[in-house]
Amino acid sequence: MRRGLGLFALACATLGLALTHGARAGEAARVSDAAVREAGFPAKLSDFGFFADGPRQRPAARVMPYALNTPLWSDGADKLRFIYLPAGTQLAADGEGLLQFPVGAAIIKTFAFGEGAARRLIETRVLLHRTDGWVALPYRWNAEQTEATLALTGGRIDLVTPAGEAISYAIPNKNQCKTCHSSSNKVVPIGPKARNLTTAWLGQMVKAGALDRVPDGAGILPDWRTHASGPAAPLARAYLDVNCAHCHQPGGGASNSGLDLRWEQDDPQAFGIGKRPVAAGRGAGEYEYSIVAGHPDESILLYRMASAEPGIAMPELGKASVDKDGVAVVRRWIAEMK
Amino acid sequence: MNRLAPSLLLATAALLASAAPLAAETHRVEPAQGQTALQEALILAAPGDVIELGEGRFTLTDGLSLDVEGVTVRGAGMDKTVLDFTGQQGAGEGLLVTSDNVTLRGFAIENPKGDGIKSKGADMIVYDGIRVEWTGGPKASNGAYGIYPVESTGVLVVRSKVIGASDAGIYVGQSRDITVRGNLVEYNVAGIEIENSRNALVTENIATHNTGGLLVFDLPGLPVMNGGNVIMRRNVVKDNDTPNFAPPGNIVASVRRGTGVLVMANDGVLIEENAFEGNATAHIMVIAYTQPFDDPRYNPYARNVIVGPNAFGRGGDDPQLDGKEMLLEAFGGALPPVLWDGIVEDDNGLRIAEGVTGWSLNLSKPGQSLAEAQPGPLALTPLESWEFPKVGAPAELEARLK
Structure with a gap:
């Protein structure tokens, strides 16, 4: 529980950092808008440039961490969640529901197991908002933890969960991404609904110009x-x-x-x-x-x-x-x- | 697994470069290449492509899925190309299809942990020469459905075989414009089930050694209801004698061993020219929905059900019904072929052709206790003729068989 709080505090703190960094000229790490928007499936996670430091999960400019009041449980994995917004764009609130993302935006979620120095990144899933809709892709981290590569067909990895269970963890394939992220056969984001985000985070986003307003019903899902x-x-x-x-x-x-x-x-x-x-x-x-x-x-x-x-x-x-x-x-x- | 990454990327690049919609390609996958290569082919296929499965046994650990339109998945035959899911660790079915205009042909699915092949919201699909089998025989631990198209318009299931499903061998749900023809379904709880669906032709199938042979259901509380316009014609429905092995919560758990055709609720069902033999409870059973429900959209009555001429052999001689001994005695050792609950909404319940005999429970409202039944011979004026809409899968699907 304490770890959960810590993660959340970290998300808020880094959000502040990411937002201020975004405004700073000459920031080295920038997201490749082409990789996000254009057709095709980039072979490496680093092709997107979402991270200034991938292994440490330090986001690049305009890549903003967030946390959810009630998260999706995935065999106890720790999740590091980020939203990328291209320059000059912002999110739009839609009541308590899903935030509306501009074309060119991305949602990034890294799954990790283990604490501190023992933390291992397993996979990073990205949702890319392209002109013709969202595309969901899974990337699998290598054993050296230096890079994640496209895993269109998913995969399995043996690991021990925080509860101490040895499992065969499944990285979803591209179709399975869609199985969950699907509404009327179109790929859609699931997580970032206003009701499941804190008003504090949403307020910071508004202040930074990354969101139009904090809607009614924000943050109503329990912690x-x-x-x-x-x-x-x-x-x-x-x-x-x-x-x-x-x-x-x-x-x-x-x-x-x-x-x-x-x-x-x-x-x-x-x-x-x-x-x-x-x-x-x-x-x-x-x-x-x-x-x-x-x-x-x-x-x-x-x-x-x-x-x-x-x-x-x-x-x-x-x-x-x-x-x-x-x-x-x-x-x-x-x-x-x- | 990491060693596969380079080959995957090369394949990605090659396929993306060649993904011109007009140049349909054939991608062959051999059993030895396994899960990743097969799933990769299913993901990277371009619309119109053919995935050819080599002869032999694919050993699979996870469910497969196809989400590309117009793809054909073709094996060397239902006894030659086997997708073996005995070691499956995840997913709710062996193969999930979510795209339109798909053709599945000539391969088998064995021992999936859940359903065999599910196609959901997948319009214009053909299943041709598919086998789904749980090889340990009928068991409650087998998956529910063998061939499972749902929420689809345009479904053709032909020349296929399903053995051992703990619910229905071939289950078509919440769909329309359907043909199920020339299949063999055996040792399932229900052989073929058409549920909450319209315009279905079930013909020339053999349903044997199931608990119940052919079922037509309409259930409340589902997104798609008002099932009807179903024809069951020229099927062989024989010796459906397997004890019910469905998990108790499922609607088919209530099907009595030895049921040939069961119609529950629905609007418009024609049963004609079938051959019935050895169905010990009833060759044909027509009933209203039996459970309480709370859905104003739902009609629990069996309406406009016509039993035309059929060949009725031995049957009704060991009915799995309360008061069996008394019933057998009253009817002279065997019940007549058609069992009706007698429940009508208006004047549009069951109708029969000349020469069809049966008996009625003479109940008056859906959900009424069987204890209140007043069994008696069926007293209906036979129809001289009848009209029924033409139903079945679109011709375009039939054309794919050629």
């Missing part, structure tokens, strides 16, 4: 660091929104299930209470409903979250082990339901 003791309902709904709703919503990859786990969905049956499975197969286990109010151990949703077995486990991608904290919150939420 996941309170997961052990905070009210279960908002934590659980935020967790499901962030971890599941990119597929489980109309137009998403799991739309045909009819299960809609978005934060704003307020129809209890739509988010699973008393809802029968459609195509869950053995993922349904012995159970009949996604959620049985008051009975976490009879709820398919929790059963699938608590499994790491392919064919049963949810999410289907980006998960080789079980998020015990997430399971605990959702369990508490369902148990408290009347």
Whole structure:
């Protein structure tokens, strides 16, 4: 938990730094707008120039770190998140939803395991906003930690999670990137929604001219660091929104299930209470409903979250082990339901 | 893995340089090249390209996916090119297709952890000569669906084979303009299931040793509903005698062993010229949706269902129903071929051709307890003739078979 706070403080501090650096003339490290915008898949992460120092994840000018109130869980990986905005552009708020990115912008997320000197960068995923839409690409860091190269077909790497589990960690392939980052068959960002960003960060962005305004509803998702003791309902709904709703919503990859786990969905049956499975197969286990109010151990949703077995486990991608904290919150939420 | 990077990059460069839409290319992948080469080919294919899978067994650890339009994936035959997912570690299916105008032909998927091949929002797709098989026989731990097109317009599934699915062998869901023809489905819970779909032709298939042979369902609470206009014609529906091995929460877990054709809800189903034999509960069962629901868009009744002439052999002789002994005695040792729950919305429930016999539970509303059934012979005036819309996959898909 302390580490989480530290990361966030660091994100805010570096944001200030990145914003001031951006204004400074003659800054050496600059992002290649051509690499972001033009067709093709750059072979190396460094081709984009997102980092002044890639191995240390020090961002280049106009590359701004951010953090999320409730983050997507990926086998316990630490995530370093950045937004790149080309000179002369800014983000536009769209209510509490996804920030609107100008063409030429990019979102960069590095996945790392281990602390301090033992930290290993595993992969960096980039989302590039091109004229004809977003493109999602995965880059895999080399053993020497000097460079990340395009991994269109993804890959697997053996590692030990912070929870001490030895897993085969999966780097998604380009299509799998889209499986999650897809709305009505178009690639879209997932994370940077105003409701899941702090008003403090958004305020700094406005001050720096990188965002038009702080919208209503900004920062309303709970801070996941309170997961052990905070009210279960908002934590659980935020967790499901962030971890599941990119597929489980109309137009998403799991739309045909009819299960809609978005934060704003307020129809209890739509988010699973008393809802029968459609195509869950053995993922349904012995159970009949996604959620049985008051009975976490009879709820398919929790059963699938608590499994790491392919064919049963949810999410289907980006998960080789079980998020015990997430399971605990959702369990508490369902148990408290009347 | 890092050693693969240079070859990958070269391949990327080569393909990008040659990605002219008019010059469709064939990219061959051999089993020994494995997961990465195969997935790479699927990602880097240009629209119109052919991915040719060599003969032999591909040993795969992760689900594959295709998101490029107009690609053909072609193997050496369903018994020669095998994609073996026995060691699969991730993803919800063996192969996921999310692009339009794809043709899948002549290969097998074995032992995927979830579904076999899922195509979602993938219009105008052809599955031709595909085998999906769980090789350990019927087990609840097998994946749910073998061939699984969903949310698609234009679906043709032909000459394929599915064995061991713990839900449906061939499942077409929330789709329209569908032909499922000339397939063999055996040892699945449901052989073929058409769910929340319209304009489907299910013909010349063999459904045997499933729990239930051919199912037409319309379920509430889904993005796409109002299923109907389904024809089941000239199928062989025989000896569907495998005990139900579906996980309990699934709708097919309620299918009784020995069901030939099951129609639940739906608007417009024609069942004719099929051969039925050895379905111990009922050759044909027509019922309303049985569960409680809370969806104002949903119609739980089976409407405009026509049972035309069919060849009915032995059946209904070991019905998996309460009161079995009494029923058998009342009907003289075997139940007549058509079982209807008797539930009608208006005057548009079940209709039959001359000579079709059956029995009714004489229930009056959806969800009514079976304990309230008052079984009796089917008392319907046979139709002299009927009209039914022409249904099936677009001709353009049939043309791809030539």
